[in-house]
Amino acid sequence: MGIQNAKSHQRAETIQLEPSVQAALQTRPVESDVPSYATRLEETVVHIGNQYRYGQLYSDFLKARKSVFIDQKEWDLPHTEGMEFDQYDTPQSRSVVIHEYGRVLAGVRLLPTTAQCGCYTYMLKDAQRGMLPDIPEYVLYEDAPVMPHVWEATRLFLSKNEPAHRRLAIQTKLIRGMARAATEQGATHVIGIVPAVFQRWMNRLGMSALPMGPKLNISGDNTQAAIMHVANYADPTPSEAR
Template identity: 50%
Template sequence: MSNILKARRECFIVQENWDLPETDGMEFDQYDTPQSRWIAVHKEGRVLAGIRLTPTTAKCGMYSYMIRDAQLGLLQSIPVGILYDAAPVAEHIWESSRVFIAQDVPAADRGHIQKSLIGEMVHTAQCNGASEILALCPRAWKRWMRMLGYETEHVGPPLEIGGTVNQAIHMYLRPALH
């Protein structure tokens, strides 16, 4: 677990220069609770990519999950207008957050790593009863999910966060109909 938190720090705090909490060389926040699941792609002990999954039914003190809490105005770094509609709270919907691929992963390996990461995300979500995932991610994610065969839709406006245009997407964990 500590290796993924260290890799997140390297990606989000060191490379992206995001203002996030860190301690002992690790990045973590109020959503890293026992209710969440963490997925990592690694090679020889080094984390190359990662994702955090959190149920939309999660509760930890005054917090639930990142997208909903942003919409409720609890997070200053993410606009309240993140979604077109109210954030869902349902056992079959999980949130994906803190998605990253290490910056030094060679371009030739990125597609394979991304496919592995998303495959494990889907598998983990389904094993925990999810049939849908909500995420705030770079706009390209929608296209990537479709390329991997999953139906997705944008469910919020494009937002510039941390120097990247992000958008909330809703992903259905059943293969897309062609």
């Protein structure tokens, strides 16, 4: 399997994959029977251009990231005033935040694979270039894509304080929001580093993904790079933030 040259097709570019791979990436509908509390979950897509609309939501999102990635996982990441951030939090990025009554429950950051900020591009590509010591250069089986219809997802998290009976609804809301935010920017696929058990994890969410790299232990987590087809997964409901 490989990502090859892209071509236009019915107003949208798609990655050229083998027919068997395209079939495997077709998604299944998510169960509509969700618990009543799920209706209280709010999804907001925040970026530099609109964060002023949402008060402290973006700073709370960065604080939640610090709580997960620095306080809990003990990753060595930049932080200040209780907020975690890095070189990929730029005006080109978008953050999907799942929250309830003002409390951040989960989130993920999206960045186009065409991004460029100084010497940095996006995480997987920079890892291949040997710029990120914690991620090996062989994280992908092939060259990292640079295509406008492929976006990267990073810093995906869900608060550990959420009980088991709520986690699936929150995860589903987050992945739907990620798919919707990406497709609104013209993406058909999202690539990223996911838990090594992602096939089972994605099946629970009603979504398909395929491995794009070897299984690796990165900063204590068993992970694997994967690509997700999101064009047919996003809920048609408009997102709260454009």
